[in-house]
């Protein structure tokens with residue numbers, strides 16, 4: 571039986587093939603180079619940690635997910651981006667995948683235009699062409715999910731991100747992926763507390779893997795963070811940033827909820 575990650579990878583490959591047929595590498599590179607300059611994503615996280623002495627927040631704009639269905643019906647990316655910025659987020663993560671997350675490429679540009687925060691394009695990269703596309707859409711950072719790509723493709727995605735002046739968040743979920751992240755040499759490493767195959771969420775994943783992360787990398791704890799105590803817990807395990815979606819997306823007052831989450 572295929573799991574959700576395999577299903578997503580399969581439709582992404584088809585989608586990318588169609589997008590590449592419509593826009594050559596040269597055409598997408600021209601758009602990437604014409605996009606407004608990248609905002610330093612890792613630098614913004616470093617600055618926030620320095621300024622507050624607490625983990626920095628990557629706040630996610632997420633309408634729906636495969637594990638939870640519809641999360642927020644009243645969905646306005648620019649308003650959500652402004653609420654996150656006012657509440658103290660360091661960076662944004664914007665889901666652009668349509669079939670599984672009800673995302674849209676346009677959400678990224680809309681959210682980014684509303685704030686001065688750097689933005690991660692949260693999507694599933696299976697082809698280096700998507701890095702130039704992400705930059706063309708305005709992304710400051712891409713996501714490399716090691717569960718979805720082999721080492722050669724991960725290295726290509728990372729090199730493309732560097733070529734376009736972007737950051738790359740390298741996502742891991744187990745010891746083998748963390749060893750692969752160390753070998754890749756990126757400086758922004760995430761531990762996803764959610765298994766993207768079973769949807770099981772456990773903050774112990776961050777606790778287990780954090781000591782294995784590359785020394786020079788900033789460590790991001792991703793998924794399943796609902797309370798200030800959860801932030802404290804992953805901070806005690808040396809996470810310097812948290813990536814939070816659902817718990818903030820479900821609040822009526824997103825700005826106040828963001829501030830409360832960071833108040834610990």
Ligand SMILES: O=C(O)c1ccccc1NCC(=O)[C@H](O)[C@H](O)COP(=O)(O)O
Nearest residue numbers: 635636637766792793794795814815816
């Ligand atoms: O969220 C899901 O159900 C999901 C399923 C399959 C692949 C990826 C998935 N989520 C992507 C993420 O990593 C999360 O959106 C992100 O870490 C925020 O998580 P949360 O705070 O738990 O919404």
